[in-house]
Amino acid sequence: QVQLVESGGGLVQPGGSLRLSCAASGYFFNRYAMGWFRQAPGKEREFVAAISWSGDTTLYTDSVKGRFIIFRDNAKKTVYLQMNSLKPEDTALYYCARDKIAYRGNDRRDNEYDYWGQGTQVTVSS
Secondary structure, three states: OOEEEEEOOEEEOOOOOEEEEEEEEOOOHHHOOEEEEEEOOOOOOEEEEEEOOOOOOEEEOHHHOOOEEEEEEOOOOEEEEEEOOOOHHHOEEEEEEEEOOOOOOOOOOHHHEEEEOOOEEEEEOO
16 A cells, blocks of 8 residues: 655754655655645644656745755655755644646645655754
8 A cells, every 4th residue: 555654854953954755655656746745733734845756847835945855766766855944933744745646747735645644743943
């Protein structure tokens, strides 16, 4: 069955960096776009970034543009989120998710993703 397992979260000081990983299994990874979402306490889940099935195109929410980079290694069946210049407002539980339709472009709507990981916590604090 489809499984997505995130890792790489932790506690980091403002201005620091973290790299999140999402290891996929149980399906043809290179056929599906992937997304990263996050949810802070008391807030709704929000879109962070997405990458197409081929890795050629990416999409970011405005608040992370220029600081976060999404990329994927189809041979390793893994999608990454490189987070730089972290801010306290980036604190959240971060999830990766699989687009529900193969060979489609990026989408920021969470109802267009069908499988989700368990999440990895990112805390930005001094």
